[in-house]
Amino acid sequence: MKKGIVLLILVLITTFALAGCTGNTENNVSTDVEEQTTGSDATQIEDTVGGELETTTVRWNYGTSGNVLVTIAQEMGYFEDEGITLEIVYGTENADAMQLLSSGKVDVVSNAGTSNPLQQIASGVDLTVFGGHMVQGCMPVVARAGTEWNGVEDLIGKKFACNPAYFAFTGAVMELGYEDPLSAVDWVTYDSYNDALAAVVKGEVDYALMGTGQNYAVNNMKDVEIVTYQGDVMPNYSCCRLVAQTDFVKNNPNTIKAILRALIRAQQYYEANKEECVKLQAKSIGTTEEYVSAYMLNDHYIVHVDPLRNSIVRAWGILDKTGFLSEQAKEVDINDHINTVLYENALKEAKEKYGSEDPEFYDRMMKFYEENDL
Structure with a gap:
């Protein structure tokens, strides 16, 4: 039964891997709005x-x-x-x-x-x-269970499974005062959210951004937890x-x-x-x-x-x-x-x-x- 549940979750992850939205951002980065x-x-x-x-x-x-x-x-x-x-x-x-x-x-x-x-x-x-x-979108950032999260500053120098074209995160890092957010964080890209999630479980990355459609899966996993959401990092x-x-x-x-x-x-x-x-x-x-x-x-x-x-x-x-x-x-x-x-x-x-x-x-x-x- 447990194997069946796991397989079902993985199927859902794969099927709806694109249910998340692509990277975007807002607030007070100096973009001459x-x-x-x-x-x-x-x-x-x-x-x-x-x-x-x-x-x-x-x-x-x-x-x-x-x-x-x-x-x-x-x-x-x-x-x-x-x-x-x-x-x-x-x-x-x-x-x-x-x-x-x-x-x-x-x-x-x-x-x-x-x-x-x-x-x-x-x-x-x-x-x-x-x-x-x-x-x-309801896009969670996940880490291994028990990982502390104090804010975007926790991404600095860490491995983050996220495409840096997701501008909410690069923008938030710039707001911390880093002129080159691409160097401040070790951005790691994967072909799918499923692969990024597996990398968190294996300890290959510290954090990973998930798509909106991954909420059901990650909420039912014991070895990972949601530490924040993209909307918290940059509202709207x-x-x-x-x-x-x-x-x-x-x-x-x-x-x-x-x-x-x-x-x-x-x-x-x-x-x-x-x-x-x-x-x-x-x-x-x-x-x-x-x-x-x-x-x-x-x-x-x-x-x-x-x-x-x-x-x-x-x-x-x-x-x-x-x-x-x-x-x-x-x-x-x-x-x-x-x-x-x-x-x-x-x-x-x-x-x-x-x-x-x-x-x-x-x-x-x-x-x-x-x-x-x-």
Whole structure:
């Protein structure tokens, strides 16, 4: 029986190894956020109120880990209300999602993190962020049982199984005063979270970052424990963004707003019915409710439709300073690739139409937008 349980856990780890989001970051690293938060006119597309949808079928990639807001919007008929039909196109990795997007095989990607699309933009691919999925994933940092954790300073000089493109950690190390975070920590990369977890168990590394989907497994292991979460290291670091080719956003503003209105309604339902959403998401991705509950009912798991401009700008600065953007990035104003106008208008329209159902929710949404995008 014990062997069967272990095998089941390992299967879950392998199957959902990509349920975590790719590296991203926020807060006070000197990335000139204040000077870059206005955006250019080229990105802030002129909006039309109540216009007809330019496209009614949208090809969407959300990877193997699913997207709870999309699940809710489909299950509750919110996309249907907006006249939108989703055609789900699957990819097995974040790199696959970016390839699908850049090649025009999908219209929207929602689960490929923040660093992946930013690196694409830096290399010359014309993409626009117009919304969000997870503000932060429930990504735990694990160590062998009994390991003391005092903060990010404990990573200094230690072996950390984490891709340094996960800018929340390099940014946090820079905040400690280390100009070269790549030298301050011994970053070790593995092909999968499963391999990184095994390295912790064997004592080959001191700490390892796990994906959101690994919470169920690590919570059921006696020889490792969670010492912190990526969201504690850098709150609201910007996990997974809604990204499309810039031409798609420019040519389909009413469709984009319809998508956002449906997802905003889904977020309201999610926040009011998390237990029910656990069941919906478990069914959607074909796993158990216990597996989904392990991260979805954890306070570190935060989903939000907001584009999160300020966090994206911060992430861009950290990735640039740590050498994870191409030289072309010097010629790119990342604000030209973030659209907040369509989200703001979609939020206002959703509030006007549905605000009476939950006034406090829509007030929180507008306050969050003002704090994170203006």
